[in-house]
Amino acid sequence: MNRNAWMPLFVFVILLGIAGARLGQPEPPLPSALEGKPLPAFSLPLLAGEGRLTPDTLKGRPAILNVFGSWCAACVAEHPIWAEVGKRVDVYGVAWLDEPAKTRAWLAERGNPYKAVGVDKDSRFALDMGVAGAPESYLISPEGRIVAKVPGPVTETVWKETLLPALEAMK
Amino acid sequence: MIAEAGHFALILAAVLALVQAAAPGLAHLFRRPGIAGLTGFAAAGQAVAMACAMAALIHAFAVSDFSVRVVFENSHTAKPMLYKVAAAWGHHEGSLLLWAALLSAFGGVTALWNQGLPGGMRLRVLAVQGLVSCGVLAFLELTSNPFDRLSPAPFEGRGLNPLLQDPGLAVHPPLLYVGTVGVSVAFAFAVAALWSGRIGPGWARAVRAWTLIAWIFLTAGIALGSAWAYAELGWGGWWFWDPVENSALMPWLTATALLHAVRGVERRGGAEGWVVLLAILGFGFSLLGMFLVRSGVLTSVHAFAADPLRGVFILALFGLIEGGALALFAVRGHRLSGRIAFAPFSRDGALLLNTVLLIVATGVVLFGTVYPLLAEVLGIGRISVGAPFFDATVLPLLSPLIALMAIGPLMRPGRDSPRRLLRPAGIVGGVGLLAAAASAAWGGWAAAGFGLAAAVAAGTVLLLWRSRRSLTRRGLGMAVAHLGVAVAIAGMTGGSQLADEAIARLPVGGSLVLGGRSFTLAEVRAVPGPNYIATRARVTGPGGLALTPETRRYENPPQTTTEAAIASTPLGDTYAVIGEGGPDGAVLRMFSKPLLPWLWASSVLMCMGGGIALFARLPRLRRRER
Numbered sequence: 001m002n003r004n005a006w007m008p009l010f011v012f013v014i015l016l017g018i019a020g021a022r023l024g025q026p027e028p029p030l031p032s033a034l035e036g037k038p039l040p041a042f043s044l045p046l047l048a049g050e051g052r053l054t055p056d057t058l059k060g061r062p063a064i065l066n067v068f069g070s071w072c073a074a075c076v077a078e079h080p081i082w083a084e085v086g087k088r089v090d091v092y093g094v095a096w097l098d099e100p101a102k103t104r105a106w107l108a109e110r111g112n113p114y115k116a117v118g119v120d121k122d123s124r125f126a127l128d129m130g131v132a133g134a135p136e137s138y139l140i141s142p143e144g145r146i147v148a149k150v151p152g153p154v155t156e157t158v159w160k161e162t163l164l165p166a167l168e169a170m171k
Numbered sequence: 172m173i174a175e176a177g178h179f180a181l182i183l184a185a186v187l188a189l190v191q192a193a194a195p196g197l198a199h200l201f202r203r204p205g206i207a208g209l210t211g212f213a214a215a216g217q218a219v220a221m222a223c224a225m226a227a228l229i230h231a232f233a234v235s236d237f238s239v240r241v242v243f244e245n246s247h248t249a250k251p252m253l254y255k256v257a258a259a260w261g262h263h264e265g266s267l268l269l270w271a272a273l274l275s276a277f278g279g280v281t282a283l284w285n286q287g288l289p290g291g292m293r294l295r296v297l298a299v300q301g302l303v304s305c306g307v308l309a310f311l312e313l314t315s316n317p318f319d320r321l322s323p324a325p326f327e328g329r330g331l332n333p334l335l336q337d338p339g340l341a342v343h344p345p346l347l348y349v350g351t352v353g354v355s356v357a358f359a360f361a362v363a364a365l366w367s368g369r370i371g372p373g374w375a376r377a378v379r380a381w382t383l384i385a386w387i388f389l390t391a392g393i394a395l396g397s398a399w400a401y402a403e404l405g406w407g408g409w410w411f412w413d414p415v416e417n418s419a420l421m422p423w424l425t426a427t428a429l430l431h432a433v434r435g436v437e438r439r440g441g442a443e444g445w446v447v448l449l450a451i452l453g454f455g456f457s458l459l460g461m462f463l464v465r466s467g468v469l470t471s472v473h474a475f476a477a478d479p480l481r482g483v484f485i486l487a488l489f490g491l492i493e494g495g496a497l498a499l500f501a502v503r504g505h506r507l508s509g510r511i512a513f514a515p516f517s518r519d520g521a522l523l524l525n526t527v528l529l530i531v532a533t534g535v536v537l538f539g540t541v542y543p544l545l546a547e548v549l550g551i552g553r554i555s556v557g558a559p560f561f562d563a564t565v566l567p568l569l570s571p572l573i574a575l576m577a578i579g580p581l582m583r584p585g586r587d588s589p590r591r592l593l594r595p596a597g598i599v600g601g602v603g604l605l606a607a608a609a610s611a612a613w614g615g616w617a618a619a620g621f622g623l624a625a626a627v628a629a630g631t632v633l634l635l636w637r638s639r640r641s642l643t644r645r646g647l648g649m650a651v652a653h654l655g656v657a658v659a660i661a662g663m664t665g666g667s668q669l670a671d672e673a674i675a676r677l678p679v680g681g682s683l684v685l686g687g688r689s690f691t692l693a694e695v696r697a698v699p700g701p702n703y704i705a706t707r708a709r710v711t712g713p714g715g716l717a718l719t720p721e722t723r724r725y726e727n728p729p730q731t732t733t734e735a736a737i738a739s740t741p742l743g744d745t746y747a748v749i750g751e752g753g754p755d756g757a758v759l760r761m762f763s764k765p766l767l768p769w770l771w772a773s774s775v776l777m778c779m780g781g782g783i784a785l786f787a788r789l790p791r792l793r794r795r796e797r
Contacts, residue, residue, distance in 0.1 A: 005504040008448060009497040012455070016490050018541065021548040023466060023482045073243065073325045097726070123726070133329060 039144050040128040044118030047100055047107075053092065053118030055144050062170050063090045064163070065138045066114070066154075067126065069098040070106035072134040078153035082113035085159060089167055093117040096126050096134055139163055141170055174239050177227025178318035181268075184220035184275060185308035187213045191278070191301030195294040210297045211282040217304060218279025221272040225259075228268060228317050232259040238324035241265055241317050246328040249702040250336075257341035263465060263481075264317035266344060270461070271307045273352040278304060281356060287373040295363035296356075303355060306488045314481045336732075339399040347392030351422055351457040353385025357429060358454035358496065361447040365499045368506050375437035378450065379430065380785060385453075386426045387781040393419050394774030405733035405748040407672070407762040409770070412561045417540045418460030421533050425453040428529040435519045438584065441511035442523060444504045449526065451500060455493040456533070462489050463540070514586040521579035528572040535564045573623045573660065576653065577603070577630035581637075595633055602629035613668050620664025627657035645784050652780025659773035665743065665766025672763075678756040686763045688713050690747070695757050702726065708749045708757055710736070718747040720759075739768045 039055040046053055058065070064085065068075040082091050093114035095103040100119055107117070120126055129138075132151055139148040148166050150158055191213035198207035228241075232255050237243040245265075246258045260269045278300040281293075288296075311317075360378045364370050396416070401409040410416065429449040436446050466482030513519040539556045581595040607622030631653045638646055671686040682691040694709040703723040710718040718736035725732070738745045743765035750758030 005444070006501040008452070009494065009501045012494060012497050015541065016486065016494065018545050018548055019462065019466075019486055022544045023486060071325060071327050073321055073323075076323075 037146055039140065039146060042118075042125045042128060044094065044120055044125055047093075047095060047103055047117040047119055053094075053116055057116065058090075058092060058140050059142065059144050061090055061142055062167055063092055063115075063140045065092050065094060065140055067094045067096050067120075067129075067131050067134050067136045069096045069134050070102040071098060074153045075135045076110070078135050078155075079110050079113075081154055081156065081159060083111060085154070085163075086113045086115075088164070090115045094120050094125060096120050096131065097123055137163075139166055173227050173230050174236065174318045174320065177224045177231075178316065180220045180224040180227065181308070181312060181316075181318070184217045184224065184271075185305065185312060187217040187220060188275075188301050188304035188308055191217060192298050192305055193301075195298045207294055210294055210301070214275075214278040214282035214297050214301065217301075218275045221268075221275040225268060225272040228265055229256055229259045231318075232256060235328065236324075237326070237328050238320050238322070239317075240319040240321050243321055243325050243328045247702070248327060251701060253338065253341055254336050260344050264311075264315045266348075267307075267311055267315055267465070268317050269345065270348055270352060271304070271311055273348050274300075274304055274307060274355060277352060277356050281359070288377060289371050289373075291367060292363055292371050292374065295366050296359045299359040299362045299366075300355070303359070303492055306492060310481075310484050310488055314484050337399055337403050339395050339402070343392055343395040343399060346388050346395060347419055350385050350387075350389030350392050350426075351419070351460060353381065353388060354422055354426055354450075354453040354457055356381040357385070357426075357450040361450035362496050362499060364443075364447055364507060365496075365503045368503060370436070370443050370507055375433050375446075378446070379433045379437060382426055382429050382433065382450075382453075383781055383785045386423070386430055387778050387785070389419065389423045389426060390774055390777050390781065393423060394771065398771055401767075402735055402737060403732070405735045407670075407735075407746055407748075407764065409666070409767075412539070412556075412558050414540050414543075415460070415464055417536050418456065418463050421456035421536055421540075422453055422460065424529050424533040424536070425449060425456055428526040428533075429453055431522050431529075432526040435513070435522055439512045439519070441513065441519075442508065444500075444508040445523075445526070447504060447507060448500060449530070451493070451496045452530070452533075455489075455496075456537075458485075458489045458493055459537075462486060513584065516582075516589065517587045518579060518582040518584045521575055521582055525572055525575050525579065528568060528575070532565055532568045532572070535568060536561065539564070570619065570623065573627060573656070574603075576656070577623070577626040580634050580649070580653070581630060595630075598633060599626050599630045602626060617664055617668035620660055620668065624657045624660040624664065627653060627660070631657065644786070648780045648782070648784025650780070651783060652777045655773045655776030655780055657773075658769050658776060662766050662769030662771075662773055666764045666770065669743075669765040670762060672761070674758070674760040676756065676758045679754075681756070683759060683761065685745075685761045688763075690716075690718075690759075690761060692757065692759055693717075695749075695752050695754055697754075705734075706749070706752055706757070708747075708752065708759070710747050710759065710761075712745065716745065718745065720747045720749045722749060722752075741768065743767060 039058070042054065044053045066082065068078075085091055091114055093116075095117055098119075098121065100121075103117065103119070107114075118125070125131075129136075135153050137150045137154050138146050139150075141147050147170070148162060150162065154163065191210055194210040194213065195207050198204055228239075230236075231239045231242050232246055233252070235242065235246060235248050235255065237246075241262055241264050242258075245262045246255055250258070258265075260266045278297065281300060282297055357378050360374060360381070364374060393416075396419070397409040400411065401407075429446065432442060432446045432449055435441060436443055462482075462485045466485055539560050542556050577599050578592070578596050581599070582592060603622045603626030606625030607618040610621040611618040631650050634646075635642070635650050673683050673685040675681070675683040677683065677692040679692055679695060682689050684690075690710050690712040692708060693711050696707060698705045698707045698721075700723060703725040705721045705723045707719055707721045710720065712718070716738055718738055720736040721734040723732050723734060724730075733748050736747045743763060744767045746762040746764055748760045750760065752758060
């Protein structure tokens with residue numbers, strides 16, 4: 001038996017241990033560049049017609065801003081949660097890269113849980129916010145600061161374990 | 172429907188892989204040699220089934236079938252056809268399917284191409300390949316099914332990352348995959364050798380041929396990836412020591428070492444254990460790369476979306492395949508090594524020393540790549556190890572290796588004397604020192620780089636001159652590849668040490684000075700593209716030079732990319748990028764990169780050298796078969 005022949009296996013097992021230990025750790029959240037910052041200035045036409053959605057619309061109470069689109073499959077899956085979330089906090093929608101007529105039809109079919117919906121057809125708002133894909137949601141403080149960002153769909157778990165505690169902490 | 176057929180083909184392939192892995196063992200167990208005959212059929216069938224699965228996925232992308240989840244997530248109707256097809260492997264599931272399909276294809280070719288091996292060895296090689304396939308296909312089927320459907324089907328897809336819309340990048344992953352998967356064949360040979368306890372005739376030849384094939388594709392894939400980063404990322408750099416780049420470099424370094432070490436075994440035996448270990452490590456680095464890219468442990472431009480279950484699965488797969496092979500090596504490796512039949516001071520000795528240096532360099536790259544993981548596990552914090560570490564550690568290691576590469580081939584195989592070597596070493600060293608002295612004005616690194624490049628070139632030319640009457644195709648292949656290395660070192664040195672850079676915010680009509688030449692921003696205008704809007708600038712320079720760098724704004728998904736404009740001459744590149752800008756001006760950034768095009772030429776030389784050496788092999792193999 002040659003003892004040196006065990007060295008590669010030995011080194012490999014150590015390497016495997018490191019990788020395994022790293023896998024076991026929860027992913028440290030990448031600090032969002034926006035968190036804690038005030039909302040960028042925006043002014044979106046309302047889906048309902050008259051008026052505009054601006055940071056001032058949201059001020060005074062905590063709010064959730066949800067970026068969605070009628071073309072977005074994950075948004076369909078996410079949609080039902082907003083009716084429940086809407087009971088605890090004001091939810092505003094931003095219809096991203098979408099025709100207002102399609103958004104209206106989509107909401108008519110699935111219910112409209114939003115307090116107001118802004119239209120971001122040319123992606124100006126999404127670029128300012130650094131939206132990576134729909135859906136994406138933000139928790140906004142009464143002073144208009146971004147408290148949390150959720151890329152991807154807000155699930156039951158995300159709502160109960162991330163957004164709700166942050167909301168309670170604000171009150 | 173076609174997607175379901177693809178899924179079915181995938182499952183069929185997994186079953187065939189299982190048959191391929193188990194048949195030789197079962198034949199032995201039940202004393203029915205007939206069962207072993209299934210192995211080859213299973214391997215060939217698996218290759219065909221996987222080709223069908225891949226074709227089904229490409230079809231789904233070509234016709235934009237958004238009811239297939241990965242198509243919806245990664246494609247868009249407004250994309251040119253080339254990128255629709257390339258999007259089939261531009262994401263985790265599809266690229267893994269391609270990886271597995273190539274693995275099966277290599278298995279199929281191993282089964283069909285006799286290679287002059289004894290039957291027992293062939294069966295063992297195929298069984299090992301079947302086992303590896305089993306693992307990868309189970310991973311694909313259980314965690315990353317590319318044929319998942321969406322209901323209801325969306326009307327439009329989300330689009331592919333626009334950064335990936337580049338013809339070079341459409342072919343870069345497949346080429347690289349052929350390389351990283353190709354080293355699995357040498358791995359299977361190594362495990363088969365450990366299993367049978369001896370290295371039979373034809374083994375070294377076959378390992379060399381397969382490694383050479385993988386090496387050529389690895390070289391081409393890495394070169395294309397660098398060329399893409401150079402042209403597309405707009406930083407004027409071509410290598411960033413990114414963990415994922417490193418995970419392609421490590422198999423390349425190991426395959427290079429294997430290629431050279433197996434030459435010794437083929438010629439006169441000795442160091443078989445080392446060759447087997449290199450073959451096992453080579454595929455290990457391929458698997459490590461797969462783990463790093465797909466488990467989400469690293470943040471990188473190359474990383475695919477993370478899913479913890481996938482990470483655990485790949486780690487287990489990696490542990491079983493690589494750990495199993497290394498354990499087998501630990502128990503049986505010593506049985507393989509024959510008597511070393513050459514003196515330390517000989518061509519074979521130099522070759523062996525260089526393979527050790529290559530593996531040490533690989534180890535350093537490995538350390539730098541996984542150190543951030545280690546730091547996180549130990550709670551030291553989030554650390555990223557970058558170019559300064561690698562430049563300071565890998566380059567000094569590579570210098571003696573390259574010096575040895577200049578002189579080693581001039582030594583006699585078996586045994587040589589320092590006295591005999593004095594004259595050729597004097598010539599090579601003299602040319603190197605002359606080049607170093609001539610370029611000393613640009614600094615120490617430039618002197619070292621050009622000196623080494625000249626020494627390797629001189630050594631290779633001297634070798635060609637000496638063997639001009641007895642030049643074999645294999646010798647020619649080696650010389651061409653070594654010349655490629657010399658050209659590459661010159662290109663890298665020129666492109667980094669002699670480079671110049673200038674940046675300025677210019678109004679239209681304004682100019683900046685780069686390395687004594689003046690460039691003028693002549694015009695900035697908006698140009699619509701097929702699925703983006705470009706801001707294109709026209710920059711004019713001395714000698715009628717005109718460059719048109721662009722920034723492109725894509726809509727789906729919304730993203731901005733830079734398209735550098737590069738004017739190449741054999742003496743160097745002039746590279747221009749624009750930042751934000753409008754009709755009246757823009758931020759213009761320019762680089763001069765002397766000799767950098769040599770780097771791309773060198774990869775062509777290396778691949779050509781490999782090809783010449785490879786085709787020198789094939790006819791002889793066939794003769795042996797008869």
